[in-house]
Amino acid sequence: MAKPTTQYVCSACGSTFTKWSGRCDSCGEWNTISEDTGLSASGPGKSALGAHRGKAITLTNLTTKDTPPPRTLSKLDELDRVLGGGLVPGSAILVGGDPGIGKSTLLLQAAARFANAGLPTVYVSGEESSAQVRLRAQRLNLSDAPVLLAAETNLRNILTTLDKDRPALVVIDSIQTMWSDSVDSAPGSVSQVRAAAHELTTFAKQRGVSVVLVGHVTKEGQIAGPRVVEHMVDTVLYFEGERGHPFRILRAVKNRFGSADEIGVFEMTGRGLEQVTNPSELFLSERGQPAPGSAVFAGIEGTRPVLVEFQALVAPTPHSQPRRSVVGWDGSRLAMILAVLESRCGIPFAGLDVYLNVAGGIKITEPAADLAVAAALLSAREDSALPEGAVTFGEISLSGALRPAPQTENRLKEAQKLGFTTAIVPAGGKLGGATGIVLNQMDDLTGFVGTVFGAG
Ligand code: TYD
Ligand code: MG
Numbered sequence: 001m002a003k004p005t006t007q008y009v010c011s012a013c014g015s016t017f018t019k020w021s022g023r024c025d026s027c028g029e030w031n032t033i034s035e036d037t038g039l040s041a042s043g044p045g046k047s048a049l050g051a052h053r054g055k056a057i058t059l060t061n062l063t064t065k066d067t068p069p070p071r072t073l074s075k076l077d078e079l080d081r082v083l084g085g086g087l088v089p090g091s092a093i094l095v096g097g098d099p100g101i102g103k104s105t106l107l108l109q110a111a112a113r114f115a116n117a118g119l120p121t122v123y124v125s126g127e128e129s130s131a132q133v134r135l136r137a138q139r140l141n142l143s144d145a146p147v148l149l150a151a152e153t154n155l156r157n158i159l160t161t162l163d164k165d166r167p168a169l170v171v172i173d174s175i176q177t178m179w180s181d182s183v184d185s186a187p188g189s190v191s192q193v194r195a196a197a198h199e200l201t202t203f204a205k206q207r208g209v210s211v212v213l214v215g216h217v218t219k220e221g222q223i224a225g226p227r228v229v230e231h232m233v234d235t236v237l238y239f240e241g242e243r244g245h246p247f248r249i250l251r252a253v254k255n256r257f258g259s260a261d262e263i264g265v266f267e268m269t270g271r272g273l274e275q276v277t278n279p280s281e282l283f284l285s286e287r288g289q290p291a292p293g294s295a296v297f298a299g300i301e302g303t304r305p306v307l308v309e310f311q312a313l314v315a316p317t318p319h320s321q322p323r324r325s326v327v328g329w330d331g332s333r334l335a336m337i338l339a340v341l342e343s344r345c346g347i348p349f350a351g352l353d354v355y356l357n358v359a360g361g362i363k364i365t366e367p368a369a370d371l372a373v374a375a376a377l378l379s380a381r382e383d384s385a386l387p388e389g390a391v392t393f394g395e396i397s398l399s400g401a402l403r404p405a406p407q408t409e410n411r412l413k414e415a416q417k418l419g420f421t422t423a424i425v426p427a428g429g430k431l432g433g434a435t436g437i438v439l440n441q442m443d444d445l446t447g448f449v450g451t452v453f454g455a456g
Pocket of ligand 2: 104
């Protein structure tokens with residue numbers, strides 16, 4: 001008989017160990033390893049072909065006569081698009097986001113929409129009482145939606161109920177509050193989150209029920225609990241936004257049924273979340289006259305062109321180590337662009353604090369934003385506004401060369417639609433059909449600096 005062994009698990013990456021240590025050997029995080037009493041004792045070193053020989057499984061080929069099951073549309077276009085064109089039956093979806101960002105609001109609205117579209121829908125809250133959820137529904141004017149409600153955290157009770165009622169969609173708010181009695185540790189612990197997510201996703205697959213799990217994110221911006229939860233589900237969506245800004249972005253970071261990087265844009269109002277059908281207009285709405293430090297980037301988010309404003313501020317630093325502060329863009333990418341400007345164009349930023357911000361609370365990850373970042377930085381440093389009505393995009397390489405961005409034509413069309421007249425872009429992009437926008441094409445960053453800030 002194998003004697004039960006204690007295992008230790010890392011809360012950051014989910015690796016398991018036989019002894020405790022202060023630092024995880026697998027991902028290098030400190031103080032993330034804790035005892036995991038919930039695992040079975042099939043210790044390492046035991047061969048899978050030992051005493052426990054399994055039964056042979058049937059292998060099949062790839063042909064199928066089945067047609068893909070029809071997707072259901074919530075008719076909330078911003079959500080349907082992020083899901084890859086509606087909800088797939090039997091899919092498991094994880095929706096992560098900071099506390100208070102609006103996950104419960106979004107999912108109650110989505111549950112009501114899917115229920116109205118004919119899907120039997122159950123909303124299980126582990127955080128709020130049924131009365132609280134009903135009050136929220138009243139505020140959102142959803143009281144008449146045929147959603148069934150439960151306030152419960154015991155997973156066994158939930159699964160028994162779902163097995164009896166067989167809904168088509170279940171929302172679990174949140175996975176961190178669920179508690180499975182097959183695991184002997186507290187709710188919210190790594191092994192509980194993992195076990196609950198595993199049981200719910202297995203249930204989704206076996207019964208063809210779509211399951212939406214709500215997950216809180218940690219300070220580091222990851223869904224609390226092991227990363228394995230993200231691997232277990234078909235789709236991972238993040239609900240993002242800045243406190244104090246009403247705009248919210250639902251972003252697909254993984255989707256087995258659609259394209260990742262697709263975004264849906266919402267606005268939080270007194271009556272819940274409203275769709276924003278033209279995000280470019282929204283992100284540029286606070287813009288006044290062209291000002292130093294401002295550059296408009298024609299970006300692509302998923303399948304849709306989105307125009308956003310990069311704002312930079314450059315000021316002499318009182319400190320020995322200048323500040324580099326970034327909101328909505330990658331800090332190490334900023335460092336790279338500053339280094340390229342310094343070594344390829346001879347424009348130093350030493351002794352200067354640099355602040356970079358993307359207006360409207362959206363996070364931009366596209367490398368094509370490099371040129372817009374460089375333009376905003378240079379414009380701030382020279383204290384000279386970019387030409388009026390200009391957009392820009394393009395990737396900057398370490399040599400200072402500019403690389404064309406994909407989907408140039410879509411970006412230009414969107415810019416034209418919003419009244420922009422000029423585009424400063426790398427030479428050689430696929431331009432497709434003619435557009436009514438004046439193109440200012442350049443090969444490298446030095447050319448860009450000379451053309452745009454030639455007089456400065
Ligand atoms: P909530 O959905 O509870 O966030 P989460 O589930 O992500 O923790 O949303 C909380 C915030 O949303 C709260 O600060 C109030 C605000 N809110 C509105 O502005 N309008 C509304 O109609 C609702 C329901 C919430
Ligand atoms: Mg909530």
